[in-house]
Amino acid sequence: xxxxxxxxxxxxxxxxxxxxxxxxxxxxxxxxxxxxxxxxxxxxxxxxxxxxxxxxxxxxxxxxxxxxxxxxxxxxxxxxxxxxxxxxxxxxxxxxxxxxxxxxxxxxxxxxxxxxxxxxxxxxxxxxxxxxxxxxxxxxxxxxxxxxxxxxxxxxxxxxxxxxxxxxxxxxxxxxxxxxxxxxxxxxxxxxxxxxxxxxxxxxxxxxxxxxxxxxxxxxxxxxxxxxxxxxxxxxxxxxxxxxxxxxxxxxxxxxxxxxxxxxxxxxxxxxxxx
Numbered sequence: 001x002x003x004x005x006x007x008x009x010x011x012x013x014x015x016x017x018x019x020x021x022x023x024x025x026x027x028x029x030x031x032x033x034x035x036x037x038x039x040x041x042x043x044x045x046x047x048x049x050x051x052x053x054x055x056x057x058x059x060x061x062x063x064x065x066x067x068x069x070x071x072x073x074x075x076x077x078x079x080x081x082x083x084x085x086x087x088x089x090x091x092x093x094x095x096x097x098x099x100x101x102x103x104x105x106x107x108x109x110x111x112x113x114x115x116x117x118x119x120x121x122x123x124x125x126x127x128x129x130x131x132x133x134x135x136x137x138x139x140x141x142x143x144x145x146x147x148x149x150x151x152x153x154x155x156x157x158x159x160x161x162x163x164x165x166x167x168x169x170x171x172x173x174x175x176x177x178x179x180x181x182x183x184x185x186x187x188x189x190x191x192x193x194x195x196x197x198x199x200x201x202x203x204x205x206x207x208x209x210x211x212x213x214x215x216x217x218x219x220x221x222x223x224x225x226x227x228x229x230x231x232x233x234x235x236x237x238x239x240x241x242x243x244x245x246x247x248x249x250x251x252x253x254x255x256x257x258x259x260x261x262x263x264x265x266x267x268x269x270x271x272x273x274x275x
Contacts (some may be wrong), residue, residue: 001126001139008146012164015157024161030098031108031165035116038082043123046075050124054131064187068128069197070253072121076198077250079120080205081239085232086113088213092228107162114169117205118176121198128183141182145175200248208239 013032017025050071054064086093090109094102129138149171156167181191212235216227243251 001135001142004139004142004146008142008149011149012153012168015153016161016164019157020161020164027102027104028108028161028165030102031105031112034093034105034109035083035086035112038079038116038120039123042079042082043075043120046071046124050127050131054127061188064131065189065193068124068187068189069193070249072124072194073197073201073248073250074253075124076121076201077243077248077254080117080198080201081208081235083113083116083120084205084209085212085235086110086116088209088216088235089228089231092216092224092231095224096228108165111162111165111169115172117202118172121194122172122176122179125179125183128186132183132186134186137182137186141179145179148175200246201250204239204242204246204248207242208235211235211238 013025013029016028050068054067087110090106090113091103094105094109098105126138129135129141152167152171152174153164156163156165156170159166177191180194184190184193212231215234216231219230240251
């Protein structure tokens with residue numbers, strides 16, 4: 001399954017390099033690397049932690065369902081604003097980090113950010129297969145999704161590297177339902193349960209992205225770095241405040257976790273001060 005998934009994720013690079021050219025491949029792969037940041041830093045790391053935790057609950061489906069949905073909610077709360085924010089801050093981000101000579105990365109990053117929203121939580125589905133002891137189902141799904149990728153990428157390459165980027169986003173959208181419905185069926189969940197868990201988070205992420213975009217249009221001036229700081233700050237403030245006002249469960253869980261982490265340090269600091 002992992003071997004098939006590897007080629008599934010790299011077939012687009014092969015097509016762009018073979019049929020489009022090295023320069024377009026360089027722009028595409030740099031954008032893809034930036035898009036993958038929320039996945040590699042949050043989703044896949046969380047997935048490695050989730051596997052042993054969910055495996056211990058494989059015979060208790062009720063607790064397993066609650067634990068998985070809670071984990072998806074927390075991951076979405078962290079990754080959705082990053083992924084949607086990539087679309088808004090693509091220009092100042094690329095110009096600040098990579099320089100004006102890499103401006104061609106911007107449209108690729110904006111297109112791929114759509115896929116990032118979906119893949120950030122879809123990356124957790126492999127844990128469900130494995131924790132349920134049904135890696136045979138995982139293998140079959142990788143074969144099916146891999147075949148779908150070849151079709152999408154094969155069609156998209158006719159419009160160059162941007163066509164492949166659009167194909168990546170379209171593939172993520174089209175395969176969204178079966179990507180969750182098939183593994184979640186193993187633990188008594190359905191696609192609608194995932195939607196109920198993340199739709200409010202997606203709305204908040206889009207609201208924060210819109211606020212960041214509006215702040216740049218109203219107040220944006222100066223260097224790309226200044227615009228990047230402005231947009232990120234406004235978006236983050238709106239997102240956190242809205243999450244607090246709306247009382248989202250993932251927000252409360254993350255806040256409680258941070259408080260618990262700070263509590264021992266604070267107690268230790270008081271003890272040292274009172275000496």
